Amino acid sequence: MTIDSASIARKRLYIQEVVTRDGFQAENSFIPTEEKIALINRLSRAGYAKIEVSSFTSPKAIPMLADAEAVMKGIERVPGVEYTVLIPNLKGAERAISVGVDEFNLVMSVSEVHNKANLKMAREDSFIALSSVIDLAHANKIPTNISLSTSFGCPMSGIISLDDLMNWIDRFAAVGVRGITICDTTGMANPAQVQAVCEAAQSKYPHLQWTLHFHNTRGMGLANALAAVNSGIDRFDSSLGGLGGCPYAPGATGNICTEEMVHMFDLMGFDTQIDIDALLACSKDLQSLIGRPLPSQLLMAGKVDKLHTAPCQP
Numbered sequence: 001m002t003i004d005s006a007s008i009a010r011k012r013l014y015i016q017e018v019v020t021r022d023g024f025q026a027e028n029s030f031i032p033t034e035e036k037i038a039l040i041n042r043l044s045r046a047g048y049a050k051i052e053v054s055s056f057t058s059p060k061a062i063p064m065l066a067d068a069e070a071v072m073k074g075i076e077r078v079p080g081v082e083y084t085v086l087i088p089n090l091k092g093a094e095r096a097i098s099v100g101v102d103e104f105n106l107v108m109s110v111s112e113v114h115n116k117a118n119l120k121m122a123r124e125d126s127f128i129a130l131s132s133v134i135d136l137a138h139a140n141k142i143p144t145n146i147s148l149s150t151s152f153g154c155p156m157s158g159i160i161s162l163d164d165l166m167n168w169i170d171r172f173a174a175v176g177v178r179g180i181t182i183c184d185t186t187g188m189a190n191p192a193q194v195q196a197v198c199e200a201a202q203s204k205y206p207h208l209q210w211t212l213h214f215h216n217t218r219g220m221g222l223a224n225a226l227a228a229v230n231s232g233i234d235r236f237d238s239s240l241g242g243l244g245g246c247p248y249a250p251g252a253t254g255n256i257c258t259e260e261m262v263h264m265f266d267l268m269g270f271d272t273q274i275d276i277d278a279l280l281a282c283s284k285d286l287q288s289l290i291g292r293p294l295p296s297q298l299l300m301a302g303k304v305d306k307l308h309t310a311p312c313q314p
């Protein structure tokens with residue numbers, strides 16, 4: 001399916017920020033809790049549909065996000081924004097319930113090798129454990145999303161087949177998740193593969209909330225987002241400034257950059273509801289916070305409507 005210009009003008013896209021989870025988890029220095037809270041509070045007023053605040057993983061595995069409870073408790077909850085968190089197991093779910101979250105974002109890899117590296121267990125064991133987390137969520141009336149890492153390819157075991165991915169989609173659909181995020185954890189997807197996956201997933205489960213999560217590891221991130229939107233997807237994870245990367249995937253780099261994706265979709269006429277200038281201001285300040293430049297082309301070049309003075313004519 002290709003979207004024509006008339007339908008683009010009406011189409012709402014839902015943008016989900018992951019910088020304080022996917023971005024911060026791989027940082028080398030601990031970002032102070034109050035800085036995380038201040039950033040989330042600014043992002044909350046920029047028009048996002050959802051913000052992934054932190055992750056309730058083991059603090060030994062991800063020390064950068066050991067303050068997940070304090071961050072969740074400290075932020076302002078702006079109406080209309082869903083505040084989600086990454087949950088790897090039952091212990092993480094119990095911690096999240098104690099502070100109140102709008103969604104559990106569960107995680108598992110489609111690649112067996114990556115699942116063992118990331119979550120220290122076989123996929124089958126992850127599925128059993130996550131099924132208990134889903135039961136707990138249902139009992140507490142908390143919606144669940146499963147993020148399927150390495151859905152397109154794994155840096156250790158290669159390309160993932162559509163059949164393998166659909167098998168895990170089928171199993172999570174059967175245990176009643178609200179949504180599924182198809183993650184290209186290490187930037188191995190290409191636009192043709194994205195189109196095939198998006199069409200297969202949505203046609204089989206049109207009622208599920210579908211999200212696409214791309215990393216720009218090989219420069220295909222925005223092309224993949226475009227392929228997804230042309231296949232009917234309306235929900236995307238992305239990271240401010242393009243910060244991000246999985247600590248358990250060799251060579252992993254940042255997510256697609258939120259301001260670049262929003263800039264592209266806005267120019268095309270989609271309705272992202274994002275205040276792009278607010279995002280650029282946050283991204284600029286984030287560079288100071290982490291002490292190095294972010295890989296955001298838009299931060300360097302400015303929006304297309306930023307005009308320059310013409311050089312003097314002789």
Ligand code: COA
Pocket residue numbers: 025055056057058059060061062086088089091092093095107118119120149246247248
């Ligand atoms: N929150 C806090 N502590 C946790 C925890 C959680 N969600 N899950 C486990 N722990 C603690 C246990 O209590 C135990 O503590 P102890 O040593 O003081 O007794 C310790 O961690 C080991 O527990 P175990 O059940 O053996 O877990 P593990 O070492 O096999 O780790 C994970 C499993 C999944 C919890 C861990 O590997 C993890 O958090 N990985 C991070 C995955 C991730 O976020 N990746 C990047 C994003 S995709």
Ligand code: ZN
Pocket residue numbers: 022183185213215244245246255
């Ligand atoms: Zn990611």
